[in-house]
Amino acid sequence: MGLFGDNKKEEFEKLFFEMLDTPEAQRKIKDIIQPKLNQQYININNRIDNLNNQMNALNSDQSSRQGNDPQNNYGHATSYSNATENMYLSTINELKKENSKLKSDNANLKADKKTAEDNRDDLIKERDDLIKQLERVQSDLTNAKTENHNLTNTFGKPIDLLRRYRELPRHIKDSLSDVISHVDEVHFIASCSSQEHLKAIWDYTKQLIEDGRNADDIEVLKGIFDYFFVIFNESLTTPKFVRDDVAQGDRFNYERHDRCPGSSASGVITEVVLKGYKSANTGNIICKSVVRVQ
Numbered sequence: 001m002g003l004f005g006d007n008k009k010e011e012f013e014k015l016f017f018e019m020l021d022t023p024e025a026q027r028k029i030k031d032i033i034q035p036k037l038n039q040q041y042i043n044i045n046n047r048i049d050n051l052n053n054q055m056n057a058l059n060s061d062q063s064s065r066q067g068n069d070p071q072n073n074y075g076h077a078t079s080y081s082n083a084t085e086n087m088y089l090s091t092i093n094e095l096k097k098e099n100s101k102l103k104s105d106n107a108n109l110k111a112d113k114k115t116a117e118d119n120r121d122d123l124i125k126e127r128d129d130l131i132k133q134l135e136r137v138q139s140d141l142t143n144a145k146t147e148n149h150n151l152t153n154t155f156g157k158p159i160d161l162l163r164r165y166r167e168l169p170r171h172i173k174d175s176l177s178d179v180i181s182h183v184d185e186v187h188f189i190a191s192c193s194s195q196e197h198l199k200a201i202w203d204y205t206k207q208l209i210e211d212g213r214n215a216d217d218i219e220v221l222k223g224i225f226d227y228f229f230v231i232f233n234e235s236l237t238t239p240k241f242v243r244d245d246v247a248q249g250d251r252f253n254y255e256r257h258d259r260c261p262g263s264s265a266s267g268v269i270t271e272v273v274l275k276g277y278k279s280a281n282t283g284n285i286i287c288k289s290v291v292r293v294q
Contacts, residue, residue, distance in 0.1 A: 155185065157227060162188045164220045172217060176204060180224075192228040193235070201225045202274075202287050209260055209273055209290055222274060229277065244276040244289045252293045256285060263293040270294045 165173070166182050173182065179200045181187035191197055205221040208214075233239040244256065250269045252259070259265075260273045269291045276289035 155189075158189050158192075159185055161220075161224050161227060165224065168217055168220060169214075172208075172221075176201070179204075189228075189231075192224060193231055195232065195240070198225065198229060198232060199287070201228075202277075206258075206274055206287075206290055212261055239280050241277045241286065242280045244278060244285070246272055246275065246289045246291065248272060252291065256288055257291045257293075258288045260290050260292050263291070265293075267293045 162182060162185055165180065165188070173180075179191065179197050181191040192201070201221060202225055205218060205225060208218050208221070229241070229243070233241060246257065246269065248269055248271060252266055252269055256276070257269070271292040272289060273292055274290040276285065276287040278285045
């Protein structure tokens with residue numbers, strides 16, 4: 001038999017299709033279904049009650065049998081009590097462990113946070129220190145560039161003269177080994193700046209001219225003498241020497257001039273080959289100018 005019985009089938013099918021059209025049909029279907037549903041609900045509840053009664057009977061029977069044996073009853077009670085206590089203690093221990101782990105994790109997180117904050121502060125301090133160092137380095141670099149520029153202006157000329165001197169033939173450097181030191185820039189400048197060494201350089205240069213040696217080599221020595229003659233005078237409160245004021249077109253004067261090879265015995269100066277110098281105080285000639293006379 002179906003949910004509603006055979007005698008209701010046709011009426012249900014008719015009403016089922018009508019309910020889509022009228023509220024009255026829907027009410028009739030509800031009236032048919034509701035009693036059946038109520039009965040099924042009552043039947044289910046009755047089955048549940050029966051099952052509960054059966055469980056109670058079984059429990060009562062078991063308790064009765066256990067009650068006839070005090071020792072057995074005590075053992076079961078003790079076992080149950082121990083099991084319950086063990087389960088309770090186990091649960092408490094697990095909860096304690098979990099709580100302890102949570103506390104430990106929380107402490108670790110706090111420590112990690114503190115470490116991270118400290119590291120952050122250290123990194124910020126290092127960054128600030130690096131910025132300051134960079135600023136100092138940039139400032140030092142700027143000052144170094146300025147100083148280098150000044151040094152280049154000051155020592156560029158003697159450095160170039162040293163380079164050119166080192167390129168001279170060996171026999172020239174050997175001849176002047178006791179006069180000019182070309183070990184480095186400092187020794188070179190110091191050796192060329194004394195009064196005695198200036199005189200020695202001038203004399204050797206004159207000797208090369210008289211011997212008709214290489215004009216380029218002579219020009220290097222003349223450049224060294226000219227530069228350090230000025231340096232020597234500027235190092236004094238009052239200049240000690242002045243250069244001869246001889247010029248091309250002047251008449252040859254034996255007291256002031258020496259003739260270079262190939263010159264006439266007298267006449268007009270056509271070239272000043274090596275300018276001499278004299279005392280700034282007395283005007284006395286220290287070294288005569290070497291000139292070409294025609």
